[in-house]
Amino acid sequence: MSLPRSTDTEKIQKVLARKGLASRRKVEDWLREGRISVNGKIAKLGDRITLDDKVIVDGKPVRHLNQQQRSRVIIYHKPTGEVCTRNDPEGRKTIFDHLPRLGGSRWIAIGRLDINTSGIILLTTDGDLANRLMHPRSEIERTYAVRVMGEVEMKQIQALTKGVMLEDGMAKFDSVVAAGGEGFNRWYHVRLHEGRNREVRRLWEAIGMQVSRLIRISFAGIPLPRNLRLGKRQELAPEDVKRLRELVKLERVRLPKRNMQRKR
Numbered sequence: 001m002s003l004p005r006s007t008d009t010e011k012i013q014k015v016l017a018r019k020g021l022a023s024r025r026k027v028e029d030w031l032r033e034g035r036i037s038v039n040g041k042i043a044k045l046g047d048r049i050t051l052d053d054k055v056i057v058d059g060k061p062v063r064h065l066n067q068q069q070r071s072r073v074i075i076y077h078k079p080t081g082e083v084c085t086r087n088d089p090e091g092r093k094t095i096f097d098h099l100p101r102l103g104g105s106r107w108i109a110i111g112r113l114d115i116n117t118s119g120i121i122l123l124t125t126d127g128d129l130a131n132r133l134m135h136p137r138s139e140i141e142r143t144y145a146v147r148v149m150g151e152v153e154m155k156q157i158q159a160l161t162k163g164v165m166l167e168d169g170m171a172k173f174d175s176v177v178a179a180g181g182e183g184f185n186r187w188y189h190v191r192l193h194e195g196r197n198r199e200v201r202r203l204w205e206a207i208g209m210q211v212s213r214l215i216r217i218s219f220a221g222i223p224l225p226r227n228l229r230l231g232k233r234q235e236l237a238p239e240d241v242k243r244l245r246e247l248v249k250l251e252r253v254r255l256p257k258r259n260m261q262r263k264r
Helices: 012-017 024-032 127-134 153-163 199-206 238-248
Strands: 037-038 054-056 072-077 119-122 141-147 164-166 169-171 175-182 187-193 211-217 233-235
Touching: 012 024, 012 037, 012 127, 024 037, 024 127, 072 238, 119 127, 127 238, 141 199, 153 175, 164 199, 169 187, 169 199, 187 199, 199 211, 211 238
Parallel strands: 119 211
Antiparallel strands: 037 054, 072 119, 072 233, 141 187, 141 211, 164 169, 175 187
16 A cells, blocks of 8 residues: 655545545545634635645544555454444433544444444544445445244245345345355345345344344455454454455455476
């Protein structure tokens, strides 16, 4: 990850996202709200800056714009009952209550899980990475373990993988695999490449089934570690962060080395 020269100009939201202050979309909101100034003047959407400009957000200077920051990503095992907002007006527990403090940047949640869903959620200091992984165009794979109440017929499974009309359009699972259970508590693993609000629950409800438990067990190819307890976190190794950046084309994909031996 290379930085531009100090004489180059870039959009404010790109610079601050790379710095890890927030996602580009959030920085754009700050610009509309007049919360950012550059060299003493209120900045507006579309403004560009150099790495030598003096940027202030909410009255606090953003230091060391010209320093390269290593992208960090952590896995958090979210319990039910926690929300994914930074500050909850209802005073409920948030996932940010359990994260390590950072100097000069902040953790950005990559997507959300609703309050009744547990499982893996990724957080990063890299605003560009968060933005790419959350963008619908990236079609990031998600896998959930779902417990439903009652017997599920084959025609219902077929409907889930063929497509079901929801209020916001057609939706489907890439796959539905039985994962154990008996009686009125059956487990399935479902895989999809979308992140619409409550999409997994709504799909099952559309075929007349009620979800009694929902756990996200992988995101973007990163599995929820078996030994990571609820409410605990684990940092990804640099090579795994690099693979995530390659996945969304923020870094070049590493090609396998060719066999350079000469033919005899």
